[in-house]
Amino acid sequence: MTCKFILVTGFLGSGKTSLVKHMLSDWGESARVAVIQNEFAASGVDGKELKLANDQFELIEINNGSVFCVCLLGHFIHTLERLLDEYQPDYIVLEASGLADPINIVELLQADELSERLVLDQIITLVDAANIERSLAMLARTRHQIMIADVVLLNKQDCYPGDLTELSRLLRSMNPHAAIYPTEHGRICLSQLTESSHLAAGQYYGRQSADRPEQLSACVVRVHQRFTQENLNALLAELQHDCIRIKGFVQTPEDVTLSFHSVFENCQVAAVSSYSGAAELIAFSETLTSKQVRQIVRRYAS
Template sequence: MPAKIPATVVTGFLGAGKTTLIRHLLENAGGKRIALIINEFGDLGVDGGILKGCGIEGCAEDDVMELSNGCICCTVAEDFVPTIQKLLDRAEPPDHIVIETSGLALPQPLVRAFNWPEISTRVTVDGVVAMVDGKAVSDGQFAHDVDAVDAQRRMDDNLDHETPLSELFADQVACADMIVVNKSDLLTEAEAELLTGHLRGQARDGVQVVRTSMGALPANVLLGQGSGAETDMEKRHELHHHHHDHDDDDPGDHDHDHDHDHDAFESFVVTRGEITDPDDFAAQVARVIRTHDILRLKGFAAVRGKPMRLTLQAVGPRIDSYFDQPLAANEPRETRLVVIGQAGLDRGAIETALSA
């Protein structure tokens, strides 16, 4: 059976920077063909128009699909599933699908839709990413313009307008595999640390909290989480079930023409000799990840007495390891691991811990 196509769900309040994040991803996709599903409230698709007109190689106009007929979590059967099917049925399906929800859509119903028989064997949720306006949340507002959020909620008479934004925010955080604190350049280090701790306290165990500015998150951090979120929905609780709200990401957040670098992130390779026991080494890797807040770790290991190469993939606390192929006769019997994290990793300590 062909491998399932991965899909990333991006959620977050008005002005958090969802479309900016996606545009940055497209600009740095490294040749990966990405299809976008943009859910916007109303007939005018602001975010879809921004992305369709971006002129980015690998982002063809027909790879951007808009759902403007209502909240994506309310129109799963009518709009979302058929749209996914159209993408999957193409002669050349995308390598990855990114779904930008309207600002106040609940991610849980959308993630559950990946269990529909029509698509469940062909696509999987790679990860749910909750975008957070770091400055607004640090100030206790959840969105940079609460009045604008409330105004858009009032535009739909079918909505329950009494649900506090704090509960909607908590639902997004509860479903997330990664929380991206955007606009972190507007926070002091103390404010950022306090906010990170607060978000981790609200999230499930092992959820990564990543800081960035202007949505500049490397593709190898955002994609490839492999969460299979649709298979563990019981852990992604909802505080409520019927308050489906709407907004668009702030178009004013996308007018900046900045060149982004990845100085906020770093990666390096750790090389060591053979390992003795795969399970013991996986536990060792898990300890190092927890201690040093590593985002990703991947690579290959030579196991003493074994002819096969061991592949390791770690995303936060989740570690997968398996023997994939024999080591070539001229291939050195060594272990090579790529470590990815935010800038400031203690490389020396990590190398020492992984080589022990």
């Protein structure tokens, strides 16, 4: 039996994990689903968020690089083989790192070990409507993510004050084949995703992805200190000056777990229940090192 492979891609903070949550909810128990989460940092928080929302799927995390880079490619293919052998899913969903360049996805899935067992079903790219122009200016791989998509979700439309028609034209100029849907919080019906064509990705067969992100580093800090929400807000406000993306979990003095996400100037903090993972902060920055981020974190601890 052939397993269907769905790639979910998009720049940092575009809403990929939110989309995968909705997809898992829509599938429910009607399909066996495996999710691979790929984080460029050495540690990931998105898998923990998925498991908090839904545990009726198999989760594998591949961190510390992009699965499309040569350094992790063999490990990724082996992971797919093992999933197919042991879990026998109907679908495998890869939530790629926001820094991934997936332009060679078709070639990857035609590897001898996978070509007869796995079929590319959909490539879904999420775009943060409010920050697309800045994202495109920073990294060529953001453009590649759009170019190969079957479906482009113009996400966070509620946060964009301008004309979505102009943004749609910009996306159409990069990928005339993709279906484009405005969305909020990554919400879309599975039926809309499965109606799209598969014309875009095949054009780039043989094109090499870039192995490393241009000038961006991922800083991972294990947080052993406690934070009040006021201190956490102040910490995030300082880090936002130098970090395009911040996410993670911290504990308050009252033993409440706070989840936080920041993309450019936009920030969300929320209390979560039933969380038992590590307290950690992941920041993507062009200028700060992990040591510098750790020093800033310590200044704001309770």
